[in-house]
Structures are given as C-alpha cells and as structure tokens.
Amino acid sequence: MTIWVFSEEAGGHASASALELLTKARAIGETNVFHIGAGSETAIEELGSHGAAKVFHMTTDEHLPSAAAAAALAALVEEHGADLILFGMDNTDRDVGGRLSARLGRPVLANAVDVSSGPPVSVTSEILGGTQAVVTEFTSDAPAIIFVRPKAFAAEPSGGSVAEIVPVTEPDVGRSGTAVIVESHVEESEGPDLEAAAVVVSGGRGVGSEEKWSLIEDLATQLKAAIGATRAVVDAGWVPARLQVGQTGKTVKPDIYIAAGVSGAMQHVVGMKNAGTIIAINKDAEAPIFAVADLGIVGDLHSVLPKLTEALKER
Ligand SMILES: Cc1cc2nc3c(=O)[nH]c(=O)nc-3n(C[C@H](O)[C@H](O)[C@H](O)COP(=O)(O)OP(=O)(O)OC[C@H]3O[C@@H](n4cnc5c(N)ncnc54)[C@H](O)[C@@H]3O)c2cc1C
Numbered sequence: 001m002t003i004w005v006f007s008e009e010a011g012g013h014a015s016a017s018a019l020e021l022l023t024k025a026r027a028i029g030e031t032n033v034f035h036i037g038a039g040s041e042t043a044i045e046e047l048g049s050h051g052a053a054k055v056f057h058m059t060t061d062e063h064l065p066s067a068a069a070a071a072a073l074a075a076l077v078e079e080h081g082a083d084l085i086l087f088g089m090d091n092t093d094r095d096v097g098g099r100l101s102a103r104l105g106r107p108v109l110a111n112a113v114d115v116s117s118g119p120p121v122s123v124t125s126e127i128l129g130g131t132q133a134v135v136t137e138f139t140s141d142a143p144a145i146i147f148v149r150p151k152a153f154a155a156e157p158s159g160g161s162v163a164e165i166v167p168v169t170e171p172d173v174g175r176s177g178t179a180v181i182v183e184s185h186v187e188e189s190e191g192p193d194l195e196a197a198a199v200v201v202s203g204g205r206g207v208g209s210e211e212k213w214s215l216i217e218d219l220a221t222q223l224k225a226a227i228g229a230t231r232a233v234v235d236a237g238w239v240p241a242r243l244q245v246g247q248t249g250k251t252v253k254p255d256i257y258i259a260a261g262v263s264g265a266m267q268h269v270v271g272m273k274n275a276g277t278i279i280a281i282n283k284d285a286e287a288p289i290f291a292v293a294d295l296g297i298v299g300d301l302h303s304v305l306p307k308l309t310e311a312l313k314e315r
Pocket residue numbers: 203204205206207229230231232233244245246247248249250260261262263264265266267268271281282283284287299300301302
C-alpha cells in the first residue's frame with residue numbers, strides 16, 4: 001500500500017500533524033511525504049526518523065502555497081501511485097486537500113480519529129462529543145483522501161532511518177497561484193505550549209470576570225501548566241482565541257487537565273476528554289463536566305483555587 005503524508009514546515013520543523021500521521025502510516029505501508037516550505041535539515045530529519053521513505057520537497061515563496069502544492073501533489077500521485085493520502089487539519093492541509101480532491105476527482109473524509117487500510121479503506125470519526133464512533137468506508141477508487149484530527153496518533157520516532165529527498169519544481173497554476181501572503185506573524189505566548197503541556201489548567205465562564213482570571217494563572221504558574229479556556233471565555237474577550245480548547249479550538253492530551261468553572265459542553269469536552277486525569281471544579285454538582293472527570297470538587301472556584309495555589313506554594 002502506498003501512502004502519502006502532507007507536511008508544511010513551520011519554524012524549521014516538520015508539521016506536528018505530519019509526524020503523528022507518519023507514525024500511523026509507516027505501520028500500514030510504504031510512506032512518502034510531500035513537504036512544502038524551506039526544507040530545513042531538521043525538518044527533513046524529523047520526517048525520516050518518523051518513517052518517511054522519501055520526502056518530495058517543494059520550496060515555497062511569498063505566494064499562498066495551496067494551489068501549486070495541490071497541483072504538484074496531484075502530479076506526484078499520478079506518477080507514483082497512491083492508496084491513501086493523509087492530511088492534518090491545519091489551514092494549509094485543508095486548503096491543499098480540498099484542491100487535491102477536485103483535481104483527482106476523489107472524495108475526502110474529514111475529522112478522522114483512526115484510519116484502517118481495509119480493504120476497503122475506512123475512517124473512524126466521533127460524534128456527539130466523542131460519545132459515539134462512526135466508521136465510514138470509501139467506496140470510490142483509490143486514492144482515499146483523509147483529514148485526521150490532531151493527536152489522533154502519538155508521534156513516535158521509528159529509530160533513525162534517513163529519508164531520500166526528491167526536489168519538486170513548483171508548477172505554474174496561472175491565476176490561482178497569484179495570491180500573495182502580505183503579512184504573517186508568530187503569536188506571542190508565555191509558558192508551556194498548550195498542545196504539548198503535561199498539565200493544563202482551564203477556566204470557564206464560572207471564573208466570573210477577566211479580573212478574576214488571575215486565579216487560573218496563579219494555579220497554572222505553581223503547576224508549571226499551560227492555560228486553556230472555553231469558548232465562552234474567549235468570546236467574552238478575557239483571553240485570546242489561541243487558548244481555546246475544543247471542537248473549534250485546540251485538542252489537548254495532557255497528563256492532567258484541571259477544568260475550573262467549565263460546564264463540560266460537548267464542544268469543549270471533545271478537545272480534552274483524552275487527557276490522562278481530568279479534575280473538575282464546579283459549584284454545580286450536576287454539571288456535565290463531572291461525567292468525564294476522574295476527580296471532582298463541588299465548590300466555588302473562588303475559594304477552592306486560592307487554597308490549592310497556597311497549598312502548592314507551601315510545598
Ligand atoms: C459550533 C460550536 C462550536 C463550539 N466550539 C467550542 C470549543 O471549541 N470550545 C468550547 O469550550 N466551547 C465551544 N462551543 C461552546 C460550547 O457549546 C459552550 O457554550 C461553552 O463551552 C461553555 O463554556 P463554559 O463552560 O465556560 O460556560 P458555561 O456553560 O456558562 O458554564 C459555566 C460553568 O461554571 C460553573 N460555575 C459558575 N460559577 C462558578 C463558581 N463560582 N465556581 C465553580 N463553578 C462555577 C457553572 O456551574 C457552569 O457549569 C461551541 C459551540 C458551538 C455551537
């Protein structure tokens with residue numbers, strides 16, 4: 001079985017999703033990567049060590065890369081064959097995958113949390129806040145194009161293989177490739193990365209106000225934890241959108257997830273339910289968050305959080 005994985009370089013590294021997908025793909029068959037961006041030594045090494053046999057690399061410039069990337073990948077797939085083409089769910093992944101689907105005349109299945117090589121190739125996705133799993137089979141001819149959710153698979157190096165690099169010339173896609181990126185910036189953040197942190201402290205609307213958000217920050221500081229938030233808090237403008245956990249935010253899988261003043265709406269739970277230990281603090285004993293929590297404190301977070309923070313300071 002021939003599998004292709006899409007990767008976009010950022011900050012000198014291969015995309016996190018590509019390393020996760022490679023870990024899954026290498027167990028299924030021969031895996032090639034289509035990598036766009038600068039092509040740093042580190043990024044190529046990462047792809048090789050996670051199981052890429054060949055890395056087809058296309059350099060990108062100030063133009064939006066998706067139209068050219070989709071055309072180049074379509075040509076590669078037609079030349080070398082493909083049974084599965086795996087994308088993450090980042091913006092460029094979706095843009096390239098959608099265009100590729102149109103070019104190849106093949107359907108896309110999205111939101112996968114697992115992939116089976118079949119035959120037929122099938123995809124598992126989750127509905128109703130992850131309480132139900134749906135398995136969907138491809139009935140079309142290969143290749144199957146699949147978008148996989150972040151953290152569906154854990155990225156693990158395979159033990160040191162070196163990928164062959166194959167340079168790819170950027171194809172001319174006419175007017176569809178003329179859009180230019182006029183500005184980009186790296187969002188500033190303090191403390192541990194939310195998606196990689198071992199401990200996450202998340203706050204919901206129950207925190208009460210932007211001024212009270214320091215209760216979450218103080219506990220997070222003591223635990224060296226990343227800070228997360230519900231969409232209600234982001235919509236209220238208390239914290240930036242990059243902290244949002246959930247269906248339309250980030251998917252996290254820390255060892256410990258503390259949810260304070262979070263009701264446990266399914267759109268939030270879907271982004272954190274795979275955490276190792278979930279600790280919920282909520283004044284409503286009937287709050288749905290307690291259904292997914294391993295430990296629960298029924299109480300007012302305005303008194304519980306300062307006590308927790310103080311106890312940690314004293315240790
Ligand atoms: C299409 C769509 C996508 C969405 N995507 C997301 C997403 O990605 N992430 C997300 O989080 N939401 C998302 N939502 C919104 C989601 O449905 C909920 O509205 C949101 O998660 C609720 O946030 P909350 O728990 O902070 O607020 P609330 O539901 O208002 O809950 C507040 C909780 O705090 C408790 N509380 C109040 N005061 C205290 C106190 N003093 N001490 C302790 N507990 C207290 C209450 O009992 C309550 O349980 C989405 C919604 C839609 C429709």
